[in-house]
Amino acid sequence: MTTLSVRGLQVELDRKTIVSNIDLELGVGQWICIIGPNGAGKSSLLKALAGIIPSTGEIRIDDANMRDLSERDRACWIAYVAQEPIMPAGMRVFDYVLLGRTAHLKMLATESPKDLEIAHYVISELDLDKFIDRDVATLSGGERQRVAIARALTQASPIILLDEPTTALDVGYQQEVLELIDRLRKEKKIAVISTMHDLTVSGLYPDHLMLLAAGNVVVSGSAEFVLTPENIATHYGAKVTVIAHESGPVVIPERNS
Amino acid sequence: MRTATARRITPFVWAISAVAVLVTLTLGVSIGAVSLAPLTVWSEISSNLFGTASNSSSSEATIIWQLRLPRVLLAFVVGAMLASAGCAYQGTFRNPLADPYLLGVSAGAGLGATIAIFNGSGTTRFLLPLAAFAGALGAVLLTYSLGRSAIAGRSSTALILAGVAVASLLTAIQTLLQQQNTDKIREIYAWVLGRLSTSGWNDLAIITPYILICIVVLLRYRRVLDVFAVGDEEALTMGLPVARARGAIIVAASLGTAAAVAVTGLIGFVGIIVPHILRLIVGNSYRILLPLSVIYGGVFLVLADILARTILAPQEISIGVVTALLGAPFFLFVLGSSKNGSVT
Numbered sequence: 201m202t203t204l205s206v207r208g209l210q211v212e213l214d215r216k217t218i219v220s221n222i223d224l225e226l227g228v229g230q231w232i233c234i235i236g237p238n239g240a241g242k243s244s245l246l247k248a249l250a251g252i253i254p255s256t257g258e259i260r261i262d263d264a265n266m267r268d269l270s271e272r273d274r275a276c277w278i279a280y281v282a283q284e285p286i287m288p289a290g291m292r293v294f295d296y297v298l299l300g301r302t303a304h305l306k307m308l309a310t311e312s313p314k315d316l317e318i319a320h321y322v323i324s325e326l327d328l329d330k331f332i333d334r335d336v337a338t339l340s341g342g343e344r345q346r347v348a349i350a351r352a353l354t355q356a357s358p359i360i361l362l363d364e365p366t367t368a369l370d371v372g373y374q375q376e377v378l379e380l381i382d383r384l385r386k387e388k389k390i391a392v393i394s395t396m397h398d399l400t401v402s403g404l405y406p407d408h409l410m411l412l413a414a415g416n417v418v419v420s421g422s423a424e425f426v427l428t429p430e431n432i433a434t435h436y437g438a439k440v441t442v443i444a445h446e447s448g449p450v451v452i453p454e455r456n457s
Numbered sequence: 458m459r460t461a462t463a464r465r466i467t468p469f470v471w472a473i474s475a476v477a478v479l480v481t482l483t484l485g486v487s488i489g490a491v492s493l494a495p496l497t498v499w500s501e502i503s504s505n506l507f508g509t510a511s512n513s514s515s516s517e518a519t520i521i522w523q524l525r526l527p528r529v530l531l532a533f534v535v536g537a538m539l540a541s542a543g544c545a546y547q548g549t550f551r552n553p554l555a556d557p558y559l560l561g562v563s564a565g566a567g568l569g570a571t572i573a574i575f576n577g578s579g580t581t582r583f584l585l586p587l588a589a590f591a592g593a594l595g596a597v598l599l600t601y602s603l604g605r606s607a608i609a610g611r612s613s614t615a616l617i618l619a620g621v622a623v624a625s626l627l628t629a630i631q632t633l634l635q636q637q638n639t640d641k642i643r644e645i646y647a648w649v650l651g652r653l654s655t656s657g658w659n660d661l662a663i664i665t666p667y668i669l670i671c672i673v674v675l676l677r678y679r680r681v682l683d684v685f686a687v688g689d690e691e692a693l694t695m696g697l698p699v700a701r702a703r704g705a706i707i708v709a710a711s712l713g714t715a716a717a718v719a720v721t722g723l724i725g726f727v728g729i730i731v732p733h734i735l736r737l738i739v740g741n742s743y744r745i746l747l748p749l750s751v752i753y754g755g756v757f758l759v760l761a762d763i764l765a766r767t768i769l770a771p772q773e774i775s776i777g778v779v780t781a782l783l784g785a786p787f788f789l790f791v792l793g794s795s796k797n798g799s800v801t
Contacts, residue, residue: 250694275696288686290741294461295683302684303696308677310744311463320461332461355695 202262202358203227204278204391209257211241211248211415218244219415222257226359229385231392233402235426236412237436242395243283245412246361249393250280261359275303279352283363285344289337293347296336297323300354322353326380342373349380353388360384362394366401378405403427403448411435423448464742466749474752478533485529485759489766491520502526527658532762532776533755534661535653535717536727538668540754541747542710543728545675548682548743549706550617557714557728560620560707564627565596566718570648571631575638585648586663586719592627593715599623601707651724651777653762660720671713672751678706682743724758724777726784731757733788 209222219241226232234242248255251266251274259266261277269277279300287296300322301315323329326346331339336347345365352360365381366374382405384390396402402409403423411419411426413435419426427449432440443450486498497513501521504511513521542557550559558564569592573584600623604616635642681702684692689699717724731754732746739745758780765779 247690252690252693271693271698272696275694278694280691280694282691286686286688286691288741290736291683291686292461292464295464295742296687298463299684299687299695302692305680307681307698307702310680316462351695 202277202391204359205258205260206249207258209245209248209255209259211244211253211255213244213253217415219248219255219412221416223417224410226391226393228358228391229389230408231381231385231394231406232408232410233406234393234395234410234412235397235399235402240412241415242412243363244415246280246363246393246395250278250361252280272303272307275355275357277357278359278361279355279357280361281345281348281352281363281365283367285348285351287336287339287344287347289335291336293328293331293334293336293339294319294323296347297328297350297354300351300356303355303357318356319354322350326350326353340373341368342370342376345369345373345377346380349377349384353384353390358389359391359393362392364395364397367397374401381405399427399432399451400448403451427451464740464744466745470739470749474749477756478752481756481759482529482533485532485763486521486525488763489520489525490771491517493517493520523657527661528653528762529759531661531720532653532758534665534668535721535724536731536758536761537751537755538672538713538717539724539727540731540750540757541672541675542714544732544743544747544750545678545682545706545710546728547732548747549685549703551685551688552617553733554729555617556725557710558624558723558725559617560600560711561596561623561627562593562711562714562718563723564624564631565599566590566593566715567649567723568592568627568631568634569595570722571634571645574641574644574648575634586660589648589722590715590719593718594712596623596627597707597711597715601704647775648722649777650775651722651780653721653765653776654773664716664720667716668713671709671716674709675706675713676747676751678702678709679744679747682706682747686741722777724780726780726788727754727758730780730784730788 204224204226206222206224209219210217211219222245224232234245236242244253247253249259251271264277266274266277298311298315298319301311301318304315305311323332326349328346328350331343331347336344339347362381366377369377378401381392381394385392394406406423409421409423409426410417411431418435419431424444427442429440429442432438432451439454439456441452441454443452483495483498487493487495497517498521500509500511501513501518503509505522511518539557543555546555546557546559547553566589569588569590570585573588577584600616600620603623604619635645681697684695684697687695693699732750735746735749735753739749758776761779761783762776764783765774765776768774
């Protein structure tokens with residue numbers, strides 16, 4: 201049983217409050233998606249949870265207080281995939297994915313056969329075998345995202361944070377990456393928190409949406425509850441029509457003239 | 458299913474490297490004002506180490522043991538240190554232009570040496586390395602404390618900028634001192650340009666322990682240097698204690714560089730040139746790059762020293778001038794010939 205619980209999380213940068221009063225509970229295999237207008241603090245919230253930027257408030261996983269843990273122990277609980285993961289030129293896909301084992305190695309140790317095996321397993325699981333010797337810097341956007349997710353899976357943490365995993369991708373790759381995340385949380389019971397830009401897409405897979413505006417959660421719940429024309433008008437300043445569809449609410453911006 | 462393994466140096470490359478080291482060291486001892494046959498060199502060394510018969514004369518033995526061998530080994534050790542320090546800095550700062558003098562090591566050592574030359578007369582020989590070493594370490598500590606407090610160790614840019622500021626300040630102070638004592642500029646200049654002429658085995662014995670420890674520490678961080686390649690934020694979420702790891706790497710690289718500089722003065726370009734050439738051949742993984750930088754940094758400096766001794770024989774050129782003359786044009790050539798200049 202693994203539950204991430206966050207109470208009263210607050211992020212301040214340069215004495216400005218970026219995010220405040222965040223409460224959330226994330227259970228096994230659950231997917232929470234954070235949406236909100238530009239500058240609402242979506243990425244900052246995710247980075248605070250990942251331990252990249254300082255924050256106050258409570259972050260616990262079951263009985264463990266994340267703030268008491270070393271970088272290594274925290275990484276064993278929570279993995280993070282950046283919006284645009286850095287792909288070091290000249291590094292093979294295999295070497296990149298293998299870096300995910302860092303959290304399970306002593307700092308000065310090198311990988312054991314078991315670590316190599318895990319990397320291979322994840323690579324074949326994600327159907328990346330044909331890329332194994334490719335230079336990561338030469339991959340396309342969708343391939344990069346999949347390779348970065350493979351690295352995070354090699355880390356073997358029960359929780360993965362994904363910052364805008366589909367923003368840079370065209371619709372085909374978008375679908376592929378989202379299907380992959382959905383499969384992983386169902387098959388591997390991995391819990392996911394992602395941020396997302398596209399409102400219609402955000403309603404497709406996640407269980408739960410959190411609408412963030414000016415650093416506060418203003419609406420939280422199912423896609424049908426959060427993605428209403430009123431909420432979007434109030435917090436995005438946009439005039440939209442929302443059509444109910446079997447996959448989820450479809451958000452269409454309206455023309456003014 | 459195809460299986461891949463972690464990057465490592467192949468037996469073939471180890472073999473080539475071993476041959477390169479042996480050949481270079483032999484050439485270094487053979488070539489000089491009195492040239493010796495490689496066989497003579499080996500029989501003399503083997504007779505001393507293993508008690509086999511030697512076919513060399515006593516004067517040849519003196520040249521080998523008192524002049525050439527300590528100098529060649531000093532060149533190798535210093536070259537290995539400078540190249541591996543440069544390589545480690547490049548990895549931890551994710552900056553291909555980082556060199557062993559990045560954090561003010563050279564300026565600090567220069568100031569220390571200048572002060573020693575002004576104040577000492579007969580004792581200079583003994584004091585100079587100590588003063589240069591203290592200056593180098595002092596500069597790095599100053600840079601590190603300034604850079605850390607700037608953004609609490611979260612940005613490596615702050616550290617590099619602090620290094621630039623500290624170097625400018627210390628160089629200004631050194632220039633000020635020089636202008637007040639113009640009669641000793643020659644002596645200072647000779648130190649700044651770097652030299653390998655030694656007093657037998659002493660210098661080598663003093664610095665080798667430091668350098669050996671520093672190189673061993675850096676080598677143990679070779680996998681960590683690969684983790685740094687994904688950037689500080691991602692490395693942190695992968696479980697790397699970024700600030701602590703970078704701190705340890707900087708301390709080892711700076712301490713070793715300070716030890717090298719203390720004895721030989723400033724020898725430039727080794728820390729940039731050697732890792733860069735290796736990158737073009739073996740790729741960017743520090744698991745391979747770092748050990749090879751140790752080996753070929755040593756080989757490079759021994760070869761450069763042979764040139765320094767022979768080009769204008771019987772005169773000797775400063776080794777720092779040779780590395781710059783060789784290094785700068787070659788560096789530009791390499792940059793220009795690699796496609797769109799992407800050496801990294």
